[in-house]
Amino acid sequence: MDIRLATLAIIAINALVSIKGFNDSVFFDRYKFQVGPISSGQKDRMFTSGFLHVDVGHLFFNMFTLYFFAPVIIGHLGVLTFLIVYLISLVAGSLLSLLFHKNEPYYSAVGASGAVTGVLYAAILLQPDMRLGIMFIPIPLPAYVLGIGYMLYSIYGMRHQIGNIGHSAHFGGAVGGFLVTLLFAPQVFLRNPLIVLLMAVPILVLFVMERKRSR
Known part of the structure; x- marks a missing residue:
């Protein structure tokens, strides 16, 4: 299976399941995260x-990033x-969401964001010299800088429940992608140890915060 076919296969599955959910509320309610x-x-x-x-825009944004x-x-x-990487990140996002919202029986979420x-964090680890653009910042930034910033924002969003966004799923997915990539490609640590360690900082921050909260 070539690169494009593998990616398109995942996109097609997401599209077919999502379209079914758009048109069938019983199906959607039965299979959403709750x-x-x-x-x-x-x-x-x-x-x-x-x-x-939840809608075409939500589906498009996730699949556009994946592509x-x-x-x-x-x-x-x-x-x-x-x-x-994709499947472990998906499940890791759900596990962290369940951990953070275990006392909220009506909490629900959907989406491939985790x-x-x-996938995004795995790509950054494998190719940290990528430069990514972001709105309102005219100069593309190193991918790892945006990655670290996004993880820290996700921690802040989880703690303060900012917006109707599944921050915990995003963060859990990032952790899943980070760990699986190091497992399958430990050489990335030898090539860029500082970047790997910097990207691990938000994970340690969340761990310390959760230990304090659980005491």
Whole structure:
């Protein structure tokens, strides 16, 4: 399977499941991420919710991001590892969401954001010299700078519940992508140890915050 076909296959699955959800509220409600039903035994929601989206804009943004960053992982590590990064990041996003919202039975979410964020962070680790543009900043910034900033913003968003955004899924997905990439490509640490350590800082920050909160 070539790079483009692998990426398009994931996009097609997301599109088909999401379109089904757009037109079938019973289907959407049954397979979305929701803490209460998951706690009652419907664990499949932690996986299926990653292929549902609330609208076309939500679907397009996630798939647009995936289309540009998936080839970086496939080019470095191959199709199978890309699929592993994607799926582990998806589940990691759901697990962190469940951890942070375990006492909120009506909390619900959908979207491939966790999986896509994991792909983004894996791509940054593999190719940290990438430069990414962002609105209102005229000069493209190094990818790892934006990656670290986004993770810190996600921690802030989780703690303060900013907007109708699944910050915990984004962060969990990023952690999943980070760890799986180091597992399959430990050489990235030897090539760019400082960048890897810098990208680990937000993970340590969240760990310390959660230890304090749980005491």
